[in-house]
Amino acid sequence: MNKAGFTCEITALATGQNIERLREQVRIFRPKTVFIDSYNNSPSIIREFEDQQIEWNSLETLAIREDIDVLIVASTGLVSLKPVIEALKTGKKVALANKESLVVGGQAVRDALAIGQDLGAELLPIDSEHSAVWQCLWGEEDDAVKELILTASGGAFRDYKLAELADVTPQAALKHPTWMMGQKVTIDSATLFNKGLEAVEARWLFNIPIEKIKILQHKESIVHSMVAFQDGSIKAQLGEPDMRLPIQIAITHPKRAANEPSAPLDLAKHGSLNFSEVNHEMYPALQVALEAGQREDTAMAAVAGADEAAVALFLSGEIPFTDIPKLLRHTLNNHPGTPQPTLDDSLNAEEWGRNFVAISHANQSYTR
Numbered sequence: 058m059n060k061a062g063f064t065c066e067i068t069a070l071a072t073g074q075n076i077e078r079l080r081e082q083v084r085i086f087r088p089k090t091v092f093i094d095s096y097n098n099s100p101s102i103i104r105e106f107e108d109q110q111i112e113w114n115s116l117e118t119l120a121i122r123e124d125i126d127v128l129i130v131a132s133t134g135l136v137s138l139k140p141v142i143e144a145l146k147t148g149k150k151v152a153l154a155n156k157e158s159l160v161v162g163g164q165a166v167r168d169a170l171a172i173g174q175d176l177g178a179e180l181l182p183i184d185s186e187h188s189a190v191w192q193c194l195w196g197e198e199d200d201a202v203k204e205l206i207l208t209a210s211g212g213a214f215r216d217y218k219l220a221e222l223a224d225v226t227p228q229a230a231l232k233h234p235t236w237m238m239g240q241k242v243t244i245d246s247a248t249l250f251n252k253g254l255e256a257v258e259a260r261w262l263f264n265i266p267i268e269k270i271k272i273l274q275h276k277e278s279i280v281h282s283m284v285a286f287q288d289g290s291i292k293a294q295l296g297e298p299d300m301r302l303p304i305q306i307a308i309t310h311p312k313r314a315a316n317e318p319s320a321p322l323d324l325a326k327h328g329s330l331n332f333s334e335v336n337h338e339m340y341p342a343l344q345v346a347l348e349a350g351q352r353e354d355t356a357m358a359a360v361a362g363a364d365e366a367a368v369a370l371f372l373s374g375e376i377p378f379t380d381i382p383k384l385l386r387h388t389l390n391n392h393p394g395t396p397q398p399t400l401d402d403s404l405n406a407e408e409w410g411r412n413f414v415a416i417s418h419a420n421q422s423y424t425r
């Protein structure tokens with residue numbers, strides 16, 4: 058036990074390409090094992106990490122190692138979906154920041170959780186909104202909950218006029234007003250598609266229908282999300298926008314550590330907090346995500362794949378910002394959904410969505 062009230066050993070670290078960051082972290086945390094996706098069997102890597110065991114097989118093999126109790130998943134895309142499923146089945150506590158795994162494989166993740174629950178499996182949210190909802194739900198009965206209220210900063214263009222959006226650049230879109238995040242999630246915040254992904258994520262995490270998830274714009278990103286109860290009360294979780302707190306609480310749960318990882322919130326300094334309804338004309342991608350998320354077929358997976366492709370086209374300067382929601386709507390309108398999908402159906406639909414956007418962009422069918 059340290060003065061923060063908990064101890065935690067980093068037994069393994071995984072990276073995609075950023076070997077420099079891995080070096081830094083290995084120097085600090087001295088993990089027993091490292092996984093390096095893009096340097097398979099490289100002799101120089103074997104020499105450099107001679108103090109570590111290098112896991113060459115797969116993230117799945119890493120995720121189920123016996124010396125790991127808590128798996129923290131903050132990768133992009135779907136690379137961690139199968140590792141999350143395997144880790145849950147073997148009874149691990151999985152702290153999840155990654156949205157795509159739940160958006161595409163939500164049912165499979167919940168099935169894996171059910172299989173591993175007797176062995177101690179737990180699925181804990183790290184995404185700040187879901188961590189907030191989770192904390193508001195502690196000690197509450199399921200049937201006392203009326204709705205979840207996810208807050209949205211409004212992203213980079215919240216103060217723009219609708220007519221100005223057609224000309225915005227990727228550089229401008231990547232300037233999130235309150236959070237420092239990777240490129241994909243920052244663009245998704247600017248279109249508000251991210252909030253649709255979060256609603257679907259909340260559906261799977263908290264087992265609640267999407268119709269009971271409300272989105273409220275809140276530009277300060279201080280209230281991270283809320284739960285409204287049947288008796289009219291609302292509970293909220295507040296804090297400075299800093300991911301260290303949701304990460305810490307997922308690790309220390311069910312205890313709160315006696316440690317403030319970020320500056321304590323000074324409400325008097327903030328003065329006022331603002332809330333408003335989302336203007337759907339400004340953010341048409343949100344409506345596409347919510348409609349897809351309400352369907353019980355593969356629509357959400359297809360639209361999630363379409364968004365990956367559409368965001369990449371915008372970042373490479375091939376389409377204007379305002380074409381992202383058009384491509385998403387075109388995908389949803391044309392996707393032949395598979396009902397009661399298996400995990401493979403959902404993964405295929407995700408790929409279908411990416412390909413459909415590539416074809417629609419090539420033949421410009423979405424603009425007609």
Ligand SMILES: NC(=O)c1ccc[n+]([C@@H]2O[C@H](COP(=O)([O-])OP(=O)(O)OC[C@H]3O[C@@H](n4cnc5c(N)ncnc54)[C@H](OP(=O)(O)O)[C@@H]3O)[C@@H](O)[C@H]2O)c1
Binds near residue numbers: 074
């Ligand atoms: N960033 C945030 O504040 C935040 C908050 C809430 C939720 N999220 C969610 O968390 C996820 C990540 O978002 P991000 O913005 O943090 O993305 P990011 O900055 O691009 O980071 C992605 C991470 O995934 C790792 N990765 C990629 N491919 C990998 C592979 N094959 N094996 C192992 N690691 C791999 C990358 O490692 P390398 O750099 O070494 O390639 C990098 O560390 C998304 O689902 C996002 O919606 C993020």
